[in-house]
Amino acid sequence: MKKKLLFLVALIFAVVVAGCSSSDTSSSGEKKSDSKDTLTIAWLPNESGSDLTETRDEIGKIIEEETGKKVEHQTTTDYIVAIEAIANGNADMAFLGAQGYIEANNKNDKVQPLVVPTGPSGTLEDAVYHSWLAVEKDNADNYKDGSDFAIDNIQGKKFSFVSNSSTSGFKVPSTGIVDYFSEKDDFKDLTAEDLLEGGDDKFFSEVLYGGSHQGSAVNLLSQKAEVAAFCDTCVNNYVELVEGEENKAGAIYRVKDDAAEPFNTVTGKEFTLISVTPVLNAPFVINTDNIDEDLQKQLLEVMSSDDVANNEKVFVPEDSEFSGLFKKTEDERLIEVEDAWFDPIRELSK
Template sequence: MKKTLLSVLSLLFLVSILAACTSSSANSDDQLTMVWYPNESGNDLKSARDEIGKVIEEVTGKKVEHKLTTDYAVAIETIANGNAQLAFMGAQGYIEAKNKNNSIEPLIVPSGKSGTIDDAVYYSWLAVKKADADQYKVNGEYAIDNIVDSKFSFVSSSSTSGFKVPSNDVIAYFSQQDQWKDLTPEDLMEGGTFFKEVLYGDSHQGSAVNLLSGRADVAAFCDTCVGNYIEIAEGEPNKAGSVYKVKADAAEPFHTVPGEEFTLINVTPVLNAPFAANTDSLSEEDFKKIQELMTSDDIANNEKIFVPADAETAGLFTKSADERFVVVEDSWFDPIRELSK
């Protein structure tokens, strides 16, 4: 009995030590942790992540550790519980993290071409394979009428442009019909009610590949997350009816579908994704230092962070005009919050 009690006490002591070490590591005075969504965790974006980490290290004097993920929920929970001080995440993920912990605050967002928040948007797409595109026309125009009973791919239920916005588009459109007047987001999350089958790509890249590999008939994903892997083949960027083609030398996971083409049938602008901070675990001094640095001209002109539009290098952000990082308030994300009401 004494041996058993001693063993239990020893185990509890060991667990407490390990927990303390984990907490100390996550909130070390000389280290910052930045967590990334699956979309930005690929090897092709390592140099872009490293450059952002490098400049933050220089201004704070602290080592930046990059925490890569394969699941939106893990990234959201990591910033919310303070095991990361910084995160790059979509508006919906930011809102979910802030709902968990009110100390989550937006640090910066990438601007639009104007260099301001006035055009700080990217685009949520609904796409189909080019060969099937004519099936999604009504009176000669692309429409979403025929997505009912399809095999549909979302990104993640926590994705802004890969679930929240497209599901809102679908509900707004179909709820005008008596048959679907009570349609809810939950009805779209799994097959059997509205869609025949529902898949999740776990990243925008994964959702696109679900479509191009034939696992899905229709897929939701965004322009920016797949931009490094595709090129426009017909039409204008971000217009319904435009056709995109996977580059011959596209990196994973598109390396399995080179040359495959898809057509946009629905395009919706979305508020740009923020870098967020947990102000419980990131000091006010470091918050201000990082924010001042990232909104500077030096960063706006850093070609490893804002990659020139005609460059062959993969990057997180593109510089085609006056793009830069800008400061926003939490209320800027209210239009995304409204989608859940």
């Protein structure tokens, strides 16, 4: 498992930010495109909650001011709805995970990545977030091999994924589980498909899907599941580190007392990480059938601008209580990304 996950991280490479102007004049003196009057942005369930309304609106406001286009937001409760919307042209832009982008691109190669959030360095070299496998704090010792955490005992448990279209909530954790257990004689023929459903003759006794990362975490904390997969960035607004090192196995997190839905039903509950895997950051993507080259260039310039990077409703300072989309710890920003950057995620399906 470690070899493949290290391979995934090692394949991350930097690309150069590009931008140029188009026709007609924006508030910043740049040219505007005449291709569309309205831009529709589709959002996955993870980013569709009311806690991120201000961030979605802020991104829309920036695009409107710089392009002259009206922005409409399409929030969803299902991964497939957002993926289909951008693939079939009902949405012009979308914020998708790497796996969601690959699925949309497979359906329609006119769906292409535009920008991706960097890591603290301001480059793609550390543009990763983290896929977690977590258990309730009181049960954490059951998932240890000596003093270290291990995933051996997840077999036979009630397990929660996010969606089978989720990168960090299915694709990466399922690949890691298969890699780990297929080295054991009893599971040498195990495949990711074997993890999709539970049962007496299955790898897991029961398999649930949270529909969002937040939903998967709540499945764990409400005791519907014994182990759950979800990511750090999607639950950071709701939880706080109480023990251990952030994004390390053994770290203990607690749901904040004032956590918004759906965590308002499990406030104060604690969970422990038993496995942590880095994952390629999620891109903003566009349907190039809907958006002409002039508008593509303009959107790239807008999204990768300093105005967006320094906007505290988009890149939220560490000490802020605001519930935003991204954290600002050092030089994080949005920069241009190419399709090939997501090849490590494609490799997980081979």
